[in-house]
Amino acid sequence: MITMLLGLGALGLSMSVLAKNYIYDGTKEELLRKAKKVNLAIQNDPMPSDQTTAMLAFLDQTFDTRIWVFDRHGRIISTSTQDEVFIGKSVARSIVEQVMQGKDVVQDLKFEGLSKPMLSVVVPWGQKNEVFGGIVLHAPVEGIDETVGNMREMIVWATLFGILLSTAMVSYLSWTISRPLKRIDEVALEIERGNYKQRVAVTTEDEIGDLARTINRMASTLEQVEVERVDFEQTRQDFLANVSHELRTPLTAMQGFLEALQDGLVTDETSRQKYYDVMYKETMHMSRLVNDLLELVRLEKQEVNLVKRPIDMNSFLNRLVFAFKEEAAKRNLDLRLEVVDPLPTIIADPYRVEQIFTNLIGNALKFTEQGHIKLAAREKADGIEVTVEDTGIGISQHDLDFIWERFFKVDRVRSRREAGTGLGLAIVKELVELHHGNIRVESKIGEGTRFVVWLPSEKKVG
Template identity: 85%
Template sequence: MLRLMREWFGINKSIFRKLLLSYMVTVLLGLGALGLSMSVLAKNYIYNGTKEELLRKAKKVNLAIQDYPVQADQTTAMLAFLDQTFDTRIWVFDQQGRIISTSTQDEVFIGKSVARSIVEQVMEGKDVVQNLRFEGLSKPMMSVVVPWGQKDKVFGGIVLHAPVEGIEETVGNMREMILWATLLGILLSTAMVSYLSWTISRPLKRIDDVALQIERGNYSQRAVVESQDEIGDLARTINRMAGTLELVEAERADFEQTRQDFLANVSHELRTPLTAMQGFLEALQDGLVVDEASRQKYYDVMYKEVMHMNRLVNDLLELVRLEKHEVNLVKRPIDMDSFLRRIVFMFKEEAAKRNLELRLDMTAPLPGIIADPHRIEQIFINLVGNALKFTEQGSITLRARERDGGIGVTVEDTGIGISEHDLEFIWDRFFKVDRVRSRKETGTGLGLAIVKELVTLHQGTITVKSKAGEGTAFTVWLPAETKAEQS
């Protein structure tokens, strides 16, 4: 409970208090204005009702005494009777405003005068309503004055009094009831507003906690807010942002790991030939190699190591340019029949030296393609060269077929194959599956990465199937030349 209170009035104090105070002030002002309006309206209603009732009674009194002589006993008796009937005091005054009769015998107002302004209005046939205070009356009264007489003949006026105290007490009771109702409304409104404020501030607190975790680098955090309002939209936006940041962080980590692996691989690839050349140069400098034949052998080895480093640097630059899309293809129509025959012819002699059979299996005529001849040649030279390197006996077959609106060319060998574990990594830079192969063949480990980039650049695809000890088959699919391109 203490923790909840701390959350209410501690961390959430700003928005919670603002909402609570704003709602409370609004409710208080609204209920206060409503109570005041009801009080005024009720008071006016009671006063108006009392006034109308007094006027109606006064006119009945006039009907009852308009035929009686002035100050006759019948008049006094009738006024006393009407006093008891209407529960109100009755005075009668003459044309000069002097009170000549009252409804009670013990009153001392006979002979006193009513205000001249009232007398003048009554003599003109008008009704008068006022809150009057007379000498001898301890309490204020509501008084109505009507003409006394018949038609145009006015003898004076009739005054009816009603105590204002009862009206004020009734209005006071109503105001008290309105006040209690207002207080009850404020309590209920406070509870409702507190709950409403809590339903707003609590999910915002959750979002704030998640944002704090994201700031600290914990991108796996998510805000659990299921409402379908603006706060729910904010939570979902925060969650999408966290997901994006988590993905970016994962990509950054992968990139950093790739960068470290790249530097390690480059360092390894350069260190090996440099170490060999350093050893040979030191032997030559120290005069350890005396005969010319041995020196030429050392020179030959160093030359090969230099050429290996040169290929490594060239392949690196080529791959970087491909990945940055800085390679411009010079496309033109290529006759795949003659192109594949030329590739086979290029490697025929090397295959013979290795006692391998190099075959071409294609269904002529093949459709032409629009591509960069130099880059397409680079793709197949790399694939056929790899097949020759890692095939110790058997054959290498180039199989070409028209397929799916293009040409599928498969380079298949009967070599030592690639393990299932290594298959997913063969497109990575510097990855060499020859760790389990013959150590006589060396390479930069960049060839297949370059091949994949070149195939993608031509809107083609490349796939591989292999099994350790049974051979490997790389299949390159390239889109065929369209009729629009032919025209």
């Protein structure tokens, strides 16, 4: 506002000064032209006569100016009015000298006896070869000053209008800027307090709108980070609780057996060997748990390097079934393989693919008491689909959403008996995704479970 006021004031002052100078200069030029016309009218009369005086009076009325005529010595010898008060008075010597040299005088003119401010010019009186004196034309400056005053008044009013207009504009702009900025400030304070659900309503497409959108994106990011942090903290706590639980059971058992052996409570060799066997199995269980944990962490961090090469899935699955045939027979289960030829060749890490299906078949054996386990394979969608199906106890619909989580066990009694770690399916899922495949599960309580693994073929990988 101050800048606007100073700018308008300076502009108004400059315009008024320039306008005044322009009007004064124009009036002087006009007076010079009129003075020269007066000279043309009387230049042949070296001594003013009644006819000359009448001519001056006529020109006074025509030009609306007062006219004086002075001789070579600067004495006023005739005027355009009947007032003779100036006749006989002298004009300044400096003016007379310039006029006698044939020059026009328009600057710094002062005449004694003039009661009102006048704008005056002086031109030589006579002809080029002979100058009789000078002709003075006076024009009142009241009209000029009034015109300049009107202009200044108009500039003042324009300035006041400009101030009012700029005040309204600045107030509106200030309101349109400060209001959303205040809202942004409020949202930022809420975000600082941890309330990441706050958002700024974006109503404009200018810089303020861009700032509001940036604040909203920041809040969304922080909200997501907070959710992930809470989830991570919960996962960490669950992880510690599960690890503690899984380690506590074998350690407690081993501690009890060792105390019995140390106190000499077990005397016969057969009992001691049974104790040693149990402690060995518990030790192996803890070793598998630690190894599975390390394996899962490496997979989640993508620190596992796959050594891929072509795999003939037909022979691979036959070897896998042969490896589990004996264990299935011990459990009175029928392990069968069904292959729809031809099967495509896949590019994968044989060790990791074997790990995937070893876990799935091992789970099927542990949770199936009677019936069969079927391993089926066929070509599907530029890849191979392998199904591991059993007739075991099945998984409830509620538990299906959690089977991929660490340490989740469907049947904890059966799991403790089979000494599982609860990490097998989590590892399987990570390995399948690492090979750019997918896995899904279908199950019904009391009817069995069906895992379906799809891995891309050599053509798809290429």
